[in-house]
Amino acid sequence: MHSRSPALASLHRLMAFAQSVMVRRMIEGIALEPKQTFWIMTVNLLLDSAVIDWCTVFGSRAEDTHWTRVIPKERHADVRAGLLSALVLSADDWEAYQNSIVVFRDQMVAHHDLNAAVERYPHYDVAFAAADFMFTVIRDLADPDSLGGVPSSLDFWARTVAGNMSAIVRAAFDASAQLGSNIPG
Structure with missing residues (x-):
């Protein structure tokens, strides 16, 4: 999804973030054992994708899609206070x-x-709550006629997307587990 509208672009980035988080969690709940390179790679790619999309709205203020560039300046203090609350x-x-x-x-x-100081991978519960909050604020500010395909609830939409994918993931994981057990040791 690519939009030239800052509000729509931010909403799309938050949707991509939420989808990556929820699909990753769904896959982790299905693809437990045996550990397979494909599923490990998939959940790691979703982790990376999620962090990139989240940072386009909450990272650098230089980003066109950063919330401070989408929401009118006179509302920043109220939005920030609402987010913290x-x-x-x-x-x-x-x-x-x-x-x-x-x-x-x-x-x-x-x-x-090479000198990374990251101690652990991010946990996205707070990031998701922040995304859900900001999604609602930005969506409410956007032109209603431009919102085609943008859901009213980020959380509900992302959970639904992951739920719809789960049967496919379960079948693919079961098939890949069968393939893995047929490979000579």
Whole structure:
């Protein structure tokens, strides 16, 4: 999805983020054993994709799709306060969390920093809640006539997408597990 509208582009990036997170979680719930390179690679690619999409809205303010460039400046303080309230985080805690995801993207995904200081992969519960909050704010500001295909609920949409894919993933995982057991040792 590519849009020249900052609001739509931000909404599409948040949708891509949410889809990556929910599909990754769904796959992790199905493709447990045996561990196979294809499924490990798939969930890692979804992790990388999620961090890139999330950072387009919450990372660098230089991004055209950063929320501060999409939402009118006079609303920034209220939106930021609403975000912190929704996440039940202090401004310092939010900044530390947001920075940890940006550092992960910068050192582990967008670049290969040999001196990376990333201690662990991001957990996306807070990122998802932030995305869900900002999705609603941006969607409410967007021109209603331009929202074709943009769902009203990010969380519900992403869960539905993952749920719809689960039967395919289950069948593919079962088939790949069968293939793996037929390979001579």
